[in-house]
Amino acid sequence: GENVEQHPSTLSVQEGDSAVIKCTYSDSASNYFPWYKQELGKRPQLIIDIRSNVGEKKDQRIAVTLNKTAKHFSLHITETQPEDSAVYFCAANHAGNMLTFGGGTRLMVKP
Amino acid sequence: ETGVTQSPTHLIKTRGQQVTLRCSSQSGHNTVSWYQQALGQGPQFIFQYYREEENGRGNFPPRFSGLQFPNYSSELNVNALELDDSALYLCASSGGVEETQYFGPGTRLLVL
Numbered sequence: 001g002e003n004v005e006q007h008p009s010t011l012s013v014q015e016g017d018s019a020v021i022k023c024t025y026s027d028s029a030s031n032y033f034p035w036y037k038q039e040l041g042k043r044p045q046l047i048i049d050i051r052s053n054v055g056e057k058k059d060q061r062i063a064v065t066l067n068k069t070a071k072h073f074s075l076h077i078t079e080t081q082p083e084d085s086a087v088y089f090c091a092a093n094h095a096g097n098m099l100t101f102g103g104g105t106r107l108m109v110k111p
Numbered sequence: 112e113t114g115v116t117q118s119p120t121h122l123i124k125t126r127g128q129q130v131t132l133r134c135s136s137q138s139g140h141n142t143v144s145w146y147q148q149a150l151g152q153g154p155q156f157i158f159q160y161y162r163e164e165e166n167g168r169g170n171f172p173p174r175f176s177g178l179q180f181p182n183y184s185s186e187l188n189v190n191a192l193e194l195d196d197s198a199l200y201l202c203a204s205s206g207g208v209e210e211t212q213y214f215g216p217g218t219r220l221l222v223l
Contacts (some may be wrong), residue, residue: 001170006153034211043201043214048214089153097209098144098167101153 006102023090134202
């Protein structure tokens with residue numbers, strides 16, 4: 001099966017700084033890598049996803065990079081804002097679209 | 112917000128009881144996946160249903176079972192509840208097996 005590891009488990013940044021969260025996966029057949037943001041007591045919300053036919057995808061302040069050879073992918077948030085504070089989860093698919101999630105990163109953006 | 116809904120929002124059961132959780136998919140979605148999220152952890156895949164058939168299963172015992180109905184709504188049933196079953200149960204719907212998954216708000220289950 002798939003194994004996804006996520007680092008760091010907590011990340012504290014100053015408002016306006018950038019934040020980077022990294023994930024590695026084990027199944028070389030994985031080809032879909034979504035990122036979810038989960039605020040306290042709420043559902044995970046998709047913020048960006050990438051498929052293995054591209055190496056980078058950007059959506060305003062959020063970008064994801066994928067290195068299939070090394071089996072790792074990263075989330076980059078620029079110009080962080082206090083409302084970016086949440087837990088972020090990476091995931092990788094296996095056998096279709098069955099997602100395996102990382103352990104999460106608690107991001108705190110200090111005003 | 113997504114169009115995925117779940118009921119009930121909260122539930123308290125005692126060990127050994129059975130529970131049924133419900134999920135209504137986003138309009139046009141034919142695939143539902145269920146996840147268990149323990150406190151402080153990432154969601155863990157339980158199983159997926161595609162057009163009323165089980166399409167894959169994670170590392171959960173047979174006392175976790177499911178159904179998907181012709182309108183693509185879904186149920187998760189857990190028999191012989193254990194204390195460790197206490198968690199947030201999330202369903203996610205998608206427009207196909209390899210499409211983006213959108214989560215419902217979850218059902219928080221507490222087993223005493």
